[in-house]
Amino acid sequence: MTQTLTLIRPDDWHLHLRDGAMLQGVLPESARHFARAIIMPNLVPPVVTGAQASAYRDRILAALPEGAAFQPLMTLYLTESTDAGDVAAAHASGLVKAVKLYPAGATTNSHGGVHNIDKVMPVLEKMAQIGLPLCVHGEVTTHDVDIFDREAVFIDTVLDPLRRRLPDLRVVMEHITTEEGVAYAREGGPNLGATITTHHLILNRNHLLVGGIRPHYYCLPVAKREKHRLALRAAATSGLGRFFLGTDSAPHVDAAKETGCGCAGCFTATNTMPLLAHVFEEEGALDRLEAFTSRNGPAFYGLPVNDTSLRLARHDAPQTWPEKIYTEAGPVTVFNPGFPVHWAVEA
Numbered sequence: 001m002t003q004t005l006t007l008i009r010p011d012d013w014h015l016h017l018r019d020g021a022m023l024q025g026v027l028p029e030s031a032r033h034f035a036r037a038i039i040m041p042n043l044v045p046p047v048v049t050g051a052q053a054s055a056y057r058d059r060i061l062a063a064l065p066e067g068a069a070f071q072p073l074m075t076l077y078l079t080e081s082t083d084a085g086d087v088a089a090a091h092a093s094g095l096v097k098a099v100k101l102y103p104a105g106a107t108t109n110s111h112g113g114v115h116n117i118d119k120v121m122p123v124l125e126k127m128a129q130i131g132l133p134l135c136v137h138g139e140v141t142t143h144d145v146d147i148f149d150r151e152a153v154f155i156d157t158v159l160d161p162l163r164r165r166l167p168d169l170r171v172v173m174e175h176i177t178t179e180e181g182v183a184y185a186r187e188g189g190p191n192l193g194a195t196i197t198t199h200h201l202i203l204n205r206n207h208l209l210v211g212g213i214r215p216h217y218y219c220l221p222v223a224k225r226e227k228h229r230l231a232l233r234a235a236a237t238s239g240l241g242r243f244f245l246g247t248d249s250a251p252h253v254d255a256a257k258e259t260g261c262g263c264a265g266c267f268t269a270t271n272t273m274p275l276l277a278h279v280f281e282e283e284g285a286l287d288r289l290e291a292f293t294s295r296n297g298p299a300f301y302g303l304p305v306n307d308t309s310l311r312l313a314r315h316d317a318p319q320t321w322p323e324k325i326y327t328e329a330g331p332v333t334v335f336n337p338g339f340p341v342h343w344a345v346e347a
């Protein structure tokens, strides 16, 4: 008999949709399974002001397939000239659900990000006052720090000092990739959450580098040692409210990935839910998948859970999905986990 699993419809608490032709091409992949998503603001130019977030939200809604009930939850890209009053107004109107901190130079389109945290303290103080969460790409960018250590060093030298300075600030550690990240989030109290991606539950750095370099497994923060992947699996399947799904699905056209200096980002919007069912089944934790994908995120953000559902089924035969999404901007390769997956989302 086919095993099925019915979940409260999931949300994605960290998603890149881009703009224009790419947005048009990838949005249906998320809207098919997810009810809501926190939309990352690292466009070119970035989404800095409330007015820009409102215009971007309109473009997303206009790109939605007919009849899709998908709600984009908007964020602002924090810069050293961000205006605290504009942030507060965008939050008060209900438009903006979080502000995103990119350390300058940390990742794709982060050059306009923050060099010096002191310069953004007035905005962060306002956010702490009004309860608006700060989503953090938690890596230091100084060249003397090894890329595999950047998350752990960020926690010690930036995140922990910031949280001691502003204990009321609500923070989401985005896409954690290390046991240090898991441990810090676990101990962080009710003002701290952490998103975990699908691909970091599947990949370690060997998958990226052994037997040839795999550009479609390259993302930031970069996949780490196996012990870190196992720590992430334990956290995601723990059921603890701190940990929730943020796919960090980050589309780049193949030409920008398969090149001498490839972009960072894994595109997982299409197959995240079957992959997660596979991972949670392996961990003997299918009963905790719903907490990770559908309950813990809304609880952290103070939103109701969705009132619709999503059904997964486990088939005897391995399931398939498109190898690429053909957008008008170019083809985007869908994340291939490298093992057979028997789960599929029911139509």
Ligand SMILES: NC(=O)N[C@@H](CC(=O)O)C(=O)O
Pocket (backbone or CB within 6 Å): 016, 042, 107, 108, 137, 218, 219, 220, 221, 248, 250, 251, 264, 265, 266
């Ligand atoms: N995760 C990635 O590797 N890339 C993201 C940026 C980010 O989330 O850091 C992107 O925008 O492409």
Ligand SMILES: [Zn+2]
Pocket (backbone or CB within 6 Å): 107, 137, 174, 175, 220, 221
């Ligand atoms: Zn990031």
Ligand SMILES: [Zn+2]
Pocket (backbone or CB within 6 Å): 014, 016, 040, 248, 250
């Ligand atoms: Zn991201």
